Amino acid sequence: RVNLDPAEMVSATGGRNGNRTRTRGRGRALARFCRQHHALLLKNLAFQRRNWKTNAAIAAFPVLLCALLVAIQAVVDRELDRPPFRCGCEGGHCGIQHSTPIQAMSCEVPAPPRWPALVQVPVVPAFVHGRPARCSNASCAAPVSVLLTGLNRGLSQSLGRGLFPDLSPSDYFLMPKTMNSSSSLDHLSRVVPGSRTLPAHELFVEPGLVPNETLYVIQSKCSWQKRNVSGNSDGGMPLQLDMECVQGLPLWCASSSVINRRLFNGYKRANKRRRSNEFLAGYDFLDTSKGLFHVYILYNSSFSRDNGHHSMTVLRVARLVNMASTAYLKQVLPGVNAEMRLEFLKEMPKAAIKMKLDLTTLLDALFFTWTVQLLLPVILTYLVYEKQQNLRLMMKMHGLKDGPYWLISYSYFLSLSGAYVTFFAVFGSLIGLDIFRLNSYVIQFLFFFIYINLQIVLAFLLASFFSSVKTASVISYIYVFGSGLLGEALLKLFIEDTTFPRPWLVIMELVPGFSLYRGVYELSEYAAAGSYMGKPGMQWGDLNDPINGMKDVLILTSIEWILLLLVAYFLDHRPAWHPIFLFGILSTKHSSPSYRANPRSRRVFADMAKDDVFLEHKVVKRLLKEMDTRNMIICHNLKKVYRGNNRNPDKLAVRGLSLALHKGQCFGMLGPNGAGKSSFINMMIGLVAPTCGTAYIHGMDLRKDMNEIYANIGVCPQHDLLWETLTGREHLQFYGRMKNLSGAALVKAVEESLKSVNLFHCGFGDKSVSKYSGGMKRRLSVAIALIGNPKVVYMDEPSTGLDTISRNDLWNVIKRAKKECTIILTSNECPSYFSAL
Incomplete structure (x- = not known):
């Protein structure tokens, strides 16, 4: 690894001694909660509209399962009505005397025969x-x-x-x-x-x-x-x-x-x-x-x-x-x-009974438990996908608060789950499933409503521990099928055993899958009893029955829903930079606490023998002493060390960087791969925590004011963070709204952004990103970083994958944009490209 040294920084246009201006105020006003909520809602609606086939398939899945059950039941009933199972007939006479032992079950026996008593x-x-x-x-x-x-x-x-x-x-x-x-x-x-x-x-x-x-x-x-x-x-x-x-x-x-x-x-x-x-x-x-x-x-x-x-x-x-x-x-x-x-043994008389195998009774609670829980992997993979692709981080860097994100995401998952369960219950009632038809619909609605909320919260909670979609998907499916099988093989035995301690049963039902199984089990038992006796199934009065566990399930899942919601929100907001945070070890990206406790790690290794480095360090110290940090970018002794694993040595990525930039400057960082350019950008945008040191962006401290900093910066990351199903225009509209743009100003900003990166002609702006080439995606990322006139723009190798003409156009865009903001970009290309800036 080549360590980035302040002497390797190249500043173009404006110089180190350019005029430094002071402005009042800390920066651009943040988009209000309602504005962020509106922006995210419109983006999600566009995203879900383009994924309507997937959403329709998810909502229709229980309907398809019920239809499959009906088809299989019809085939089974038809086979059971055939001669091997139907009351036997011979020579035009039908009855038990012409039947096999299997066929006799479906025969009418008004006067049962007398059979001699045998021994085995x-x-x-x-x-x-x-x-x-x-x-x-x-x-x-x-x-x-x-x-x-x-x-x-x-x-x-x-x-x-x-x-x-x-x-x-x-x-x-x-x-x-x-x-x-x-x-x-x-x-x-x-x-x-x-x-x-x-x-x-x-x-x-x-x-x-x-x-x-x-x-x-x-x-x-x-x-x-x-x-x-x-x-x-x-x-x-x-x-x-x-x-x-x-x-x-x-x-x-x-x-x-x-x-x-x-x-x-x-x-x-x-x-x-x-x-x-x-x-x-x-x-x-x-x-x-x-x-x-x-x-x-x-x-x-x-x-x-x-x-x-x-x-x-x-x-x-x-x-x-x-x-x-x-x-x-x-x-x-x-x-x-x-x-x-x-002399003989004799059975009771019986009426003719058509042999029938009820698949819903055979599958019982296990089938319904699996069906409802299949939404958990869908929700979890969606959340982990945004985390894995850094899409949520990208939105946060453009000012999105956690409140709107949780509200919109939760509302969408609740709507999807509600439609899923509603279709299941309605269609199940139409085809005659007793578990839906006989039990009180109010109890069913309350039970399933509470549980789908608990399931959504559980998905948010589990998403905090996964960074890979494949891993999350596998683990969630194992949980779904495992909890269902354990409920059928283990929990059911304890439910039916009246001597089993009830408190232990409640403790087992703390697992959401077990609580779902218990509730469905109670509904199926009451439906079976009601069908047999010709009475309705579970009603409100039955909740007070001591052997009925539905009341316990409703209370337990309600409490668990609230508690897990608080825990999930807390884990989602855990301070990753805090070294003693209880759950810090579970984070996939956390700082290195050992360097905070090691005084030697705070030493600055910048080469002060170089004149420009010494002068820049002196300017930074003077500005900090005068508290002149507004309308400027000041980095003070920024350092990043990656701790070595498996006894490998620690890697020093950025060592003691001190830097002062003002409005109108375009600061380029040159160096080969591994020089520490991306590490510096990641620290400045809050993606990783600095080992020591800090930075001030227009008076806002990197360590304390990241939420306010996000409202004033634009970011073009090293890798394109885009939704494949959204168009370029929809991307720009979303991020424009996050920058407090609306109405005609938003339309104008989007049009100008598309034109500036050559995505306006031929209708490229209205095509989904999945149809874009690598260079087009890169240009769209640059347009996203510049929309809304941010005060500071970070671009990590923005020219990657661009041809010569597109690269020249990109430098022209940056040259025009730097008049109203400060731009920090990285590149491993020839410095001659910066001459035009």
């Missing part, structure tokens, strides 16, 4: 708990086990042997091969029938008795193997069954805990093979005696739940109870033909 027969290997299967035939079913325990071991084991009543071979072969409903129920009620088919949640059709299924008869000894039986069920459903004998083995356990452990281990082993539990059931006869029947029946339904069945599906427990009751009667009443018959 496990599938076990040929060796059961160390005992070989007592069936040499490979096609014979392996035995099943029943676990027993009780205080009276003898009685318990005796009852265990009586669980499986035997039929003699003669009784078996006397069974008719063709069975009707009455005969099948009578014969099957005297044995223990079972099936390896998992039961349905409702018994409109018994899956274990559909045609071509195997019906197992569990006995203590199997003297027969298989038999084919056909017939009709009570509901008229045809039966075509293979009956097969399975041996039942009672096994003694020391205690009920041993039974629990064996059932659990048997479930784990069976689950690996994708089978049902290895054990039929467990019986704990407790204190059962001749005069007291007391039994616990243990079974495992986990495998049913893992295979998509409802967690409350009863794995055919009714027959297990009947087995113990019958065995006890025969034990306590020997020689008496006493039995407890269980």
